[in-house]
Amino acid sequence: MLELTRITAGYDRRAPVVRDVSLIVGHGEAVGLLGPSGCGKSTLAKVAALLHRPDAGTMTLDGTVVRGWRHRAPQEQRTAVGVVFQQPRLSADPRLSLRELIAQPLRSTGRRREVPARVAELAPLVGLSAELLERRPHAVSDGQLQRACLARALVLRPGLLICDEMTAMLDASTTAALVAVVEAYRAESGAALLAVGHDRVLLERWCDRTVRWGERNAESVPLG
Amino acid sequence: MTRDHAAAVLDVQNLSVRFRMRGGRDIAAVTGARFSVAPGECLALVGESGCGKSVLASALLGLLPANAQTTGSAVLGGDIDLLTAGERTLARTVRGRRIGLVPQSPAAHLTPVRTVRAQLEETLRELTGVRGAAAVREAAARASFPADHLDRYPHELSGGLAQRAATALALIGDAPLLLADEPTTGLDRDLVERTVDELRRHTDEGRALLIITHDLAAAERIADRVAVMYAGRIVEIADAGPFFGAPGPRHPYAKGLLDALPERDFAPIPGMPPELGALPDGCAFAARCTRADARCTTERPAFDDGLACHHGLTGRASHSLTKAAADA
Ligand code: SF4
Numbered sequence: 272m273l274e275l276t277r278i279t280a281g282y283d284r285r286a287p288v289v290r291d292v293s294l295i296v297g298h299g300e301a302v303g304l305l306g307p308s309g310c311g312k313s314t315l316a317k318v319a320a321l322l323h324r325p326d327a328g329t330m331t332l333d334g335t336v337v338r339g340w341r342h343r344a345p346q347e348q349r350t351a352v353g354v355v356f357q358q359p360r361l362s363a364d365p366r367l368s369l370r371e372l373i374a375q376p377l378r379s380t381g382r383r384r385e386v387p388a389r390v391a392e393l394a395p396l397v398g399l400s401a402e403l404l405e406r407r408p409h410a411v412s413d414g415q416l417q418r419a420c421l422a423r424a425l426v427l428r429p430g431l432l433i434c435d436e437m438t439a440m441l442d443a444s445t446t447a448a449l450v451a452v453v454e455a456y457r458a459e460s461g462a463a464l465l466a467v468g469h470d471r472v473l474l475e476r477w478c479d480r481t482v483r484w485g486e487r488n489a490e491s492v493p494l495g
Numbered sequence: 496m497t498r499d500h501a502a503a504v505l506d507v508q509n510l511s512v513r514f515r516m517r518g519g520r521d522i523a524a525v526t527g528a529r530f531s532v533a534p535g536e537c538l539a540l541v542g543e544s545g546c547g548k549s550v551l552a553s554a555l556l557g558l559l560p561a562n563a564q565t566t567g568s569a570v571l572g573g574d575i576d577l578l579t580a581g582e583r584t585l586a587r588t589v590r591g592r593r594i595g596l597v598p599q600s601p602a603a604h605l606t607p608v609r610t611v612r613a614q615l616e617e618t619l620r621e622l623t624g625v626r627g628a629a630a631v632r633e634a635a636a637r638a639s640f641p642a643d644h645l646d647r648y649p650h651e652l653s654g655g656l657a658q659r660a661a662t663a664l665a666l667i668g669d670a671p672l673l674l675a676d677e678p679t680t681g682l683d684r685d686l687v688e689r690t691v692d693e694l695r696r697h698t699d700e701g702r703a704l705l706i707i708t709h710d711l712a713a714a715e716r717i718a719d720r721v722a723v724m725y726a727g728r729i730v731e732i733a734d735a736g737p738f739f740g741a742p743g744p745r746h747p748y749a750k751g752l753l754d755a756l757p758e759r760d761f762a763p764i765p766g767m768p769p770e771l772g773a774l775p776d777g778c779a780f781a782a783r784c785t786r787a788d789a790r791c792t793t794e795r796p797a798f799d800d801g802l803a804c805h806h807g808l809t810g811r812a813s814h815s816l817t818k819a820a821a822d823a
Pocket residue numbers: 746747748778779780781782784785786787788791796803804805806807
C-alpha cells in the first residue's frame with residue numbers, strides 16, 4: 272500500500288531529520304513505527320501523508336509513484352490517505368464546528384452532497400453526540416476534539432490511515448476507544464495503517480508488527 | 496485518608512472550584528476535594544483531560560482566572576491557606592519557595608532567549624541570594640542536568656534535558672512541596688521512567704510530591720497513593736500497591752481506566768464523561784457504569800473512607816502493570 276524507499280527529508284537540507292529511511296506497509300497491514308520524540312518519525316509520517324516533500328527518495332502509494340506533495344499531489348492520491356496528529360488543537364480550525372470540521376475534506380473535494388449522510392454515519396462511531404457536533408473546538412475537551420479529527424481522517428474512506436502520536440495526550444480509556452474506532456474501520460474497509468508513536472506497549476498491542484526507528488535508519492536497511 | 500493533618504505538607508479540605516460563565520451558567524470544575532500529602536510521600540492525581548485535575552493544581556498555585564470561585568481550604572505547611580492567601584503572598588513566599596512547580600511543557604516554561612545557566616543564576620539569586628558558577632553547577636547537578644549543556648538555549652535541548660532544566664529550577668527554592676503537572680506528556684517510555692525516578696528521588700529526600708498525570712504507568716512507578724478524579728470529584732484514594740496490584744481499585748471508573756490500558760484489556764469505558772456544567776443528580780459515572788442501579792442515578796455517593804461509590808468493588812483479582820507488561 273505504502274512504500275517509502277531511501278527517504279531523506281527535513282527542514283534544512285544540510286541537516287535532514289530523516290536520512291535514507293525505507294519503510295513498507297502492505298495492503299491491509301497495520302505497522303507501528305516506534306521511536307523517541309524528536310527522532311524524525313513525525314517528519315516521515317508527514318511525507319507519507321503527502322504533507323511534506325522529501326529531499327530524496329521515492330514513495331509509492333498503492334503502486335503509483337508519488338510525484339507531488341501538498342497542493343501538488345493529485346487529488347486521488349491525497350484522498351487515499353487519512354491522517355491524525357498528536358495535537359488536535361493545532362490541526363483544527365477554531366472557527367468550525369465539529370460537524371464542519373469532519374465534513375471539511377468532503378467539501379474541499381466537491382462532495383458537499385454526501386456530508387449529511389457521512390457525518391451521521393461517522394459521529395456515533397467516534398462517540399460524538401448531535402449536541403457535541405455543533406460545538407466549536409474551544410468548547411470541547413482534547414479527547415472529544417481528537418474524536419472529531421479521527422472522523423475527519425476517515426470521512427473520505429482512505430485506503431491508508433496515518434496516526435502520528437494520535438493518543439499521546441489522551442487518557443487510557445479514550446486511547447482504547449479511538450484505537451477501537453480505527454480497527455473497526457480497518458476491519459470493514461481493509462485499509463492499511465501506519466501508527467507512529469513512542470509507546471511500545473501501545474503499538475505492539477495495536478499493530479500487526481512494529482519497527483523501531485533508532486538503530487536501523489542510519490544504515491538504510493529497510494524498516495519494513 | 497489523611498494520616499496526620501498536622502504533619503501533612505499539604506492538607507486539602509472540601510476544595511471546590513466554580514467557574515461563572517456568561518449567561519450565569521456555573522461550571523463545577525472541582526467539587527469537595529479532600530486529600531493530604533506528607534513529607535517523603537508522593538500522591539498521584541489521575542484522571543482524563545477535563546476531569547478537573549489541572550484546575551485543582553491551578554487553584555493550589557493561585558493561578559485561576561478571575562471568573563473562578565474557590566471554597567474550602569488548602570493549607571500548606573500547617574500555616575498558610577493557599578486559597579485565601581492572595582497573589583502578593585503567593586508570588587513572594589509560596590511559588591518557587593514553598594511549592595516547586597515541575598511544569599507540563601518544560602520547553603514552553605523555560606525562557607526561550609536565555610541560556611539554562613542564565614535562568615538558573617536568576618532563580619538562585621531571587622530565591623536564595625546565592626551567586627556564582629559553583630552554585631549553578633550544583634543546582635543543575637541536583638536534577639542531573641549535565642554541566643556541559645548549561646550554556647545552551649531551551650530549543651537546543653532534547654525533551655528530556657528540557658525537563659531536567661525545568662526540574663532544576665523547581666528544586667532551587669528547596670520547597671517542601673513539589674507539584675508536577677503532567678511532567679511526562681509526550682516523553683518516550685524510557686524518559687518517562689527516568690523523569691519519574693528522579694522525581695521519586697527528590698521525594699525520598701523528604702519533600703512531598705503531588706503529581707498530576709493521565710499516565711497510569713508513570714503513576715504506578717512513582718506514587719505511594721493514588722487519587723482518581725472523575726467529573727470534578729475525587730472518587731477514590733488508595734494506596735498504590737493494592738490499587739495497581741491486588742485487589743485492584745474499588746471504584747468502577749478506576750477499574751475501567753486500568754482495564755483500558757494496552758497491557759491489560761485495552762477495552763474502553765463506553766461513553767464519555769458528563770459536562771461539568773450539567774452534572775447529573777446522582778453519581779456522575781452512572782451512565783457508563785455496569786453496576787449502576789436506581790440509587791446511583793438519584794443519590795450522589797458521598798466520599799467516605801477513600802471511596803465515592805454505592806457499590807464499590809472488593810477483592811477483585813488483578814495484576815500489576817509492570818507484571819502484566821513483563822508477562823506480555
Ligand atoms: S455509585 Fe453506582 S453508578 Fe456510581 S460508580 Fe458506584 S456503582 Fe457505579
